[in-house]
Amino acid sequence: MTNQYQPLLDDFTFDNGISLKNRVVMAPMTNFSSNEDGTVSESEVNYYIRRSKGAGMVITACAYVSPSGKGFPGEFGTHNDEMIPSLRRLAESIKKEGAKAILQVFHGGRMCPPELVPEGDVVSASAVAPEQQTPTGEQPLPRELTDEEIQSIIRDFGESARRAIEAGFDGIEIHGANGYLIQQFFSPHSNQRTDRWGGTIKERMAFPLAVIDEVKSAVKKHAKEPFLVGYRFSPEEPETPGITMDETLLLVDELAKKQLDYVHVSLMDFWSVPRRGVNDTRSRMEIIQERVGSKVPVIGVGSIYSADDALKAIKTGVPLIAIGRELIIDPDWVQKIEEGRASEIQTKLKKDAQHELVVPDALWQAIINTPGWFPIEENQ
Numbered sequence: 306m307t308n309q310y311q312p313l314l315d316d317f318t319f320d321n322g323i324s325l326k327n328r329v330v331m332a333p334m335t336n337f338s339s340n341e342d343g344t345v346s347e348s349e350v351n352y353y354i355r356r357s358k359g360a361g362m363v364i365t366a367c368a369y370v371s372p373s374g375k376g377f378p379g380e381f382g383t384h385n386d387e388m389i390p391s392l393r394r395l396a397e398s399i400k401k402e403g404a405k406a407i408l409q410v411f412h413g414g415r416m417c418p419p420e421l422v423p424e425g426d427v428v429s430a431s432a433v434a435p436e437q438q439t440p441t442g443e444q445p446l447p448r449e450l451t452d453e454e455i456q457s458i459i460r461d462f463g464e465s466a467r468r469a470i471e472a473g474f475d476g477i478e479i480h481g482a483n484g485y486l487i488q489q490f491f492s493p494h495s496n497q498r499t500d501r502w503g504g505t506i507k508e509r510m511a512f513p514l515a516v517i518d519e520v521k522s523a524v525k526k527h528a529k530e531p532f533l534v535g536y537r538f539s540p541e542e543p544e545t546p547g548i549t550m551d552e553t554l555l556l557v558d559e560l561a562k563k564q565l566d567y568v569h570v571s572l573m574d575f576w577s578v579p580r581r582g583v584n585d586t587r588s589r590m591e592i593i594q595e596r597v598g599s600k601v602p603v604i605g606v607g608s609i610y611s612a613d614d615a616l617k618a619i620k621t622g623v624p625l626i627a628i629g630r631e632l633i634i635d636p637d638w639v640q641k642i643e644e645g646r647a648s649e650i651q652t653k654l655k656k657d658a659q660h661e662l663v664v665p666d667a668l669w670q671a672i673i674n675t676p677g678w679f680p681i682e683e684n685q
């Protein structure tokens with residue numbers, strides 16, 4: 306009997322030869338549960354093991370590339386070679402279950418809580434405080450980075466790529482989304498520089514593109530086997546001034562020239578439409594897929610819970626679908642579809658299921674204490 310969800314289960318091969326067993330990707334999700342010293346914790350490893358049997362590819366929580374970029378309490382690091390054994394443990398645990406393991410790397414920039422970075426020295430493209438709060442509730446006024454410091458952070462991204470290779474990951478995802486440092490350089494809100502790193506849109510792209518070049522050259526130098534390099538971005542910002550959809554389309558044109566293995570659009574809702582910048586009533590995902598989908602594979606994401614949600618999304622032509630919250634709610638999501646049991650998929654979190662679902666304490670507390678973030682089963 307044919308499976309109506311087969312388009313989600315077909316394998317997928319990237320241009321560099323790496324194959325995924327299906328089209329489902331676990332979205333990167335911070336879990337606040339790493340050790341104080343930046344190493345990955347036991348509970349975190351178990352959480353990934355529980356979710357790595359089904360998806361073709363698992364993207365880890367974002368990990369900081371420099372000590373000045375730690376953006377969350379309980380985040381793990383890629384900032385020095387001492388982290389390699391811990392990174393290796395994570396990569397091996399994911400791969401052993403059958404998924405490809407991708408390390409997401411970032412620098413938090415002005416979204417870093419001051420108490421998490423050396424001397425409370427929060428840095429960004431320019432000295433502009435964020436309109437949103439850091440995970441610990443502050444809105445720090447950052448210090449503008451010097452040219453030399455910018456180059457040093459770019460090198461840190463390259464070093465993190467080398468460590469990811471040495472640790473056995475199958476690839477790295479550069480986190481250029483969700484308002485962190487890379488996006489802060491692209492954003493006219495946070496980047497008010499007038500040197501080579503800011504000013505025109507071309508200059509605002511200089512930092513993201515330099516990070517990509519550095520990571521790609523580290524991969525060329527150190528990888529002995531095919532290694533994926535992806536890039537994640539957010540299509541628009543709510544701030545004024547802020548990134549608009551037309552600016553994002555110019556960025557994706559440049560990304561498509563960089564021979565990335567994929568680009569990953571960060572959205573909470575796959576079907577959300579542009580806020581401003583283009584006269585197009587289609588979803589942001591469809592617009593981006595049309596713009597660059599023939600040049601670079603696009604990963605779509607956002608509020609996909611049921612198998613039908615995912616099927617509808619993949620029918621837009623986007624080759625890979627990432628799933629975040631739903632894989633916390635139901636770690637057997639892919640297996641249920643494979644086994645013809647899609648109707649048994651849980652789409653609401655059960656409040657008493659933390660241990661059954663293997664979710665670390667800090668992540669579970671964050672979910673339960675943030676109303677409206679996850680769909681939660683009522684009447685329990």
Ligand SMILES: Cc1cc2nc3c(=O)[nH]c(=O)nc-3n(C[C@H](O)[C@H](O)[C@H](O)COP(=O)(O)O)c2cc1C
Nearest residue numbers: 332333334335366367572573607608609628629630
């Ligand atoms: C608990 C949690 C942590 C997240 N952490 C990250 C992160 O570290 N990096 C990132 O790029 N996106 C992060 N996101 C965003 C998700 O990757 C995803 O884009 C978003 O949740 C929408 O997808 P979903 O509806 O399938 O959850 C996080 C989301 C959640 C729910």
